[in-house]
Amino acid sequence: MTDGTAMPAPDRPARRPADVRRWRRYLADERAEAATYRDLARRRTGEERAVLLALADAEGRHEQHWLDLLGDDGGRPLRGDLRTRMLGLFARRFGGVFVLALAQRAEARSTYDREEFATPTMAADEQIHEEVVRALATRGRNRMSGTFRAAVFGANDGLVSNLALVLGIGASGVGSQTVLLTGVAGLLAGALSMGAGEFVSVRSQRELLEASTPDPKSAGALPHLDVDANELALVYRARGMAADEAQGRADRVLAGLAATGTLAPEVLHDEPAASDAVSGAAGAEADDDLETHGTAWGAAISSFCFFASGALIPVLPYLLGLTGVQAILVASGLVGLSLLVTGAITGLLSGTSPWTRALRQLAIGFGAAAVTYALGLLFGTSVA
Structure with missing residues (x-):
């Protein structure tokens, strides 16, 4: 060679x-x-x-x-x-x-x-x-994308939203106990909201896909169709075939049924035929989509757990007794490191540069936190 x-x-x-x-x-x-x-x-x-x-x-x-x-x-x-x-x-x-x-x-x-x-x-x-x-x-x-999407979104939302909440409240000048309670409340509220939202979202998507999957029971009606009217042609036309092509294919399917009383295996493989018209390629595509989106409970639990784990990190310094600027700096450092890690993992799994994704996650997270911190300073000064 x-x-x-x-x-x-x-x-x-x-x-x-x-x-x-x-x-x-x-x-x-x-x-x-x-x-x-x-x-x-x-x-x-x-x-x-x-x-x-x-x-x-x-x-x-x-x-x-x-x-x-x-x-x-x-x-x-x-x-x-x-x-x-x-x-x-x-x-x-x-x-x-x-x-x-x-x-x-x-x-x-x-x-x-x-x-x-x-x-x-x-x-x-x-x-x-x-x-x-x-x-x-x-x-x-594809096999992991549904749960992985919920996990990544949940962790990053928890990190960014709770860091922004903690920094915003902390910058307003309230006591550390208030900041801690606010952070814990944000953790619970956000995790429950994310879990419920993912469950509804994924479940609704699966229901839409299931509604588009052909019913295999329809194949039992084929022997009783009116050969002259041949309603089977409408199935093919609804799938996007031209009228003449759909009619020709339906005629061949019903002619085979009339001659043999059943469908030969080679007919099922060579062309869509009866079972394909009611439960073939579209059904397989729908099954692939269902697998890609994951289960509703899997997405909900994943989202809840990862949001909670992400939202816990900005609260850790306050749980450990730190206060003031020291707590803010430690929280920001921990969240920044976590954002870099989640961004890098996302980049690796998507086949792109982990460094680019890590820095993007960091910039987005710190950008949102900086805005809320500035607003906390502003409102804290106004109230004072």
């Missing part, structure tokens, strides 16, 4: 010590990435396992390329860079969508397109690997 052999000697620039060091680093990273994919494959079965093992084989071909280039200069094996080693550690300990999201980021960092000693095939492989891992990670993201 073109990516499994070294570049032809006449086209290869003269090697330099810096080149050898770089190739050895590439070799170490390729070995570490292949090991990561094999570790992930051990936690999976079926097609996902086969895909991950194929990715490991591809990294093995890249490894061989650098081995051929290095020749006798390979030396003792190096360890992969810190990010690649951490990825391998997570793969061995956890697996799951979090590791796949990290692997997606790792594939996106490939520099083979700018490396004169890497083949175009290797650069293309790395780019396609990112899409393969993205597709694998998307399955996990």
Whole structure:
């Protein structure tokens, strides 16, 4: 294969010590990435396992390329860079969508397109690997997106809203006991409100999706339809087919029913037919949407718990007996650190830069808190 052999000697620039060091680093990273994919494959079965093992084989071909280039200069094996080693550690300990999201980021960092000693095939492989891992990670993201959305929103709302509440009340000049009571009240009220809101929101969404799912009982009415009127055609037309196409398909379905008294399995697979008209592709899509949105109770409990945990952090300094500016600074520092962590996790799981998301969360949270703190100072001065 073109990516499994070294570049032809006449086209290869003269090697330099810096080149050898770089190739050895590439070799170490390729070995570490292949090991990561094999570790992930051990936690999976079926097609996902086969895909991950194929990715490991591809990294093995890249490894061989650098081995051929290095020749006798390979030396003792190096360890992969810190990010690649951490990825391998997570793969061995956890697996799951979090590791796949990290692997997606790792594939996106490939520099083979700018490396004169890497083949175009290797650069293309790395780019396609990112899409393969993205597709694998998307399955996990879809399975967790409903509960994860409620958890992230709940934690951030708790952090930001209660920090803003505590700072605003504290800046007005009231006593620390009042600030503490206000913070606890904000925690309980917000957590209950978030939990109830998520339950209603997700439950309503699921009910809408369920209402759009075809009723499988309708298939029992097909043998009794008027062949001349063929109401089945209306189902296909409602699905978006042209009138002639819908009529032709419905005629074929009912003709098959009349001839055999049942639907052959190959008919069910080759075209929508009767069961597809009433419970096929649309039903599968609806099931996927229901899975993506999660359960109402799961979203509500997640939202309640994460809002409460987030809202508790700004109150902690007051619970520990701190007062005044000291309590405000400690609360702000704790919330800032928490915002950075939640933003980074969101960035990692979404396959984007964790630093960008972390700083965005921090800016939004502190921006809201600064506004309420300024208003607290203003109203406190006015009252005084």
